[in-house]
Amino acid sequence: MKESLKVGVSGVRGVVGESFTPQLAAAFAQAFGTFVGRGPVVVGRDTRPSGPMLEHAVIAGLQSVGCTPVLLGIVPTPTLLLATKESSARGGIAITASHNAAEWNALKFVDRKGLFLDEIRAGELFDIYHQGDFPLVPESELPGATLMTDAFQRHAARIAGYVDAAAIRARHCKVVVDCVNGVGALFTPAWLRDDFGCEVVALHDQPTGVFERGPEPVAENLEKLCAAVRQHGAAVGFAHDPDGDRLAIVDERGQPIGEDFTLALAAWQVLERHARGPLVMTVATSLCVAAVARAHGAEVIRTKIGEINVVEAMLKAGAPIGGEGTGGVIVPAIHPCRCSYAAMALVLELLAQSGRTVAQLRAELPEFHVVKTKLPIRGDEAPEKLRGLRRYFEERGARVTLLDGVHADFGDRWINVRRSNTEPVLRLTAEAATPAAAEGLLRTALSEIQP
Structure with a gap:
């Protein structure tokens, strides 16, 4: 596969017309249909210009192995995840490259519970793709496709039923x-x-x-x-x-206010007004989120980066709130996935019920500064660079863990360096009490990676 094609727990993505083609999309759809078995499969996409082309390829791939595409059209990814669960489909495929540049697109694979595939099941799917032995159905058994036009309305109703919509309207x-x-x-x-x-x-x-x-x-x-x-x-x-x-x-x-504070404010509202229990966040999420949890007597559970890793830990622990420091908020009572709509509703509810402004709420949270950067790197270079960073930080007294890349914790500051799940880069995230201290950690790591 071409180097710009990324295959992993986040699905398969690449540059359209180069590494990512309609033929590739159709073949992965065939593999997914083989993996989940005959039956309905929900399909939705974002607004990228390549979306309709890839949607047609996915439809063809699914139908060729006896799956009935359930077409949502353009929908938010969290809407597709919820619709997959509520429709009792065999699974779902989201056609979106999320935050990648417009020339990229991707397929993300969803199980019948409306959750992204974990690492083990994603590996099984990719094995089927590489084997290329798909159970094609004869013309007489080719299924049609169906439309679902109310998926977002159903999603919105769940959100409105979770928050105090009347209080928000009154504001x-x-x-x-x-x-x-x-x-x-x-x-x-x-x-x-x-x-x-x-x-x-x-x-x-x-x-x-x-x-x-x-x-x-x-x-x-x-x-x-x-x-x-x-x-x-x-x-x-x-x-x-x-x-x-x-x-x-x-x-x-x-x-x-910074993406980490999206989760901090949402966690504040959930733990204050909706439910008590542990908070789950990734190793690269800000200490301010952990501080919100501790202020509400909640245990903090850290996971590898990646939505499915957070979701699995949340479901196991019965956590009412969790997410990632990239602005990803997960509320299982709505649906266990990152959802900007749930996040917006919780922030609006917090503003309405507290009577305070966003700046006032932000000022009540502890002051930490998160800085991030990314460094293009070939896949074969990453392991050696990460091993070198581990040695460097251990020699300087950091508590180093390898849950997700190299995570060096100095108590009052930390840095995480890991391979991206979605791009051919190393992602570096550092946090400290001051911007200068956080940026110093980044500079130190970069100088070790590129001496």
Whole structure:
């Protein structure tokens, strides 16, 4: 396979027309249909221009092995996950490269419970793909396809039933939402108005899949959102990623509060108002989230990075809230997956019930600074570089764990360096009490990787 094709627990993704082709998508759909067996398989996509082409390929692949595609069209990824479970389908395929650039696309594979495949089951699927022995059905047994047009409405109803929608409506929040020309453009502005009575200013709200800002909802991509919050006097700004599973927040002053604080605020509201129990987060999630959990008497459980790793630990522990420091909030009572819509609803509920602003709430949380970067690297170089980092940090007194890459904990600061699940890069995340200390950790690691 070409180097730009990434195959792993996050599915299969690549550059369209190079490593990622309709033929590849059809073959993986055949493999998935073989893996789950004949029956309905839910299919949805984001707004990328390559989406319709790949959707047709996936449909053909599924039908060729006797599976009936259940077509959702353009939907948020969390909507597809919930629909897969509620429709009693054999599984689902989400056609989205999430935060990757527009020229990328991907297939993400979902089991009948509406959860992404774990590492073991993903390995079984990839074995079937590589064997290429698919049970093709004769023409007389080829299934048709069906449409599901109310998947988002069902998802929205679950969210509205979880939070105090009346309290949110009574607050009449003015919200600016940056839809990044993704799935949020079709759903979010109307959802905020209709379900929660918000006054909405929408940015990048044409669902073209041609992203007018960087697809990741990180501070450097949110300048227009920050300016719009200030211009319109909004209570909060929300920023999507292209498939609607991650959320970043801008406060009423037009300042990004950082993706980790999305989970911190959501956890605050869940543990304060909805349910008690442990909080599950990845090794690269901010200490501020752990502080929220401890303030509510909740145990903190850390996992490897990756949504399915967090979800499995949450279900095992009965955790009411969890997620990742990239703006991924998971509320199993709605559905055990990252969901920007659940995150928005919880933040709006927190604003309504507390009577405070986002900046005031942020000021009540402990001050930690997270800095992140990524370094392009060939796959064969990564193991040696990580081994060298492990030795370097151990020699300097850090408590080093290998749960996910190299995680060096100095007590008041930490750094995590790992291979990306979705890109040919090393991801470096550091946290400390000051930006300078966190950036110093990054510089140290980078100098060891690239002396």
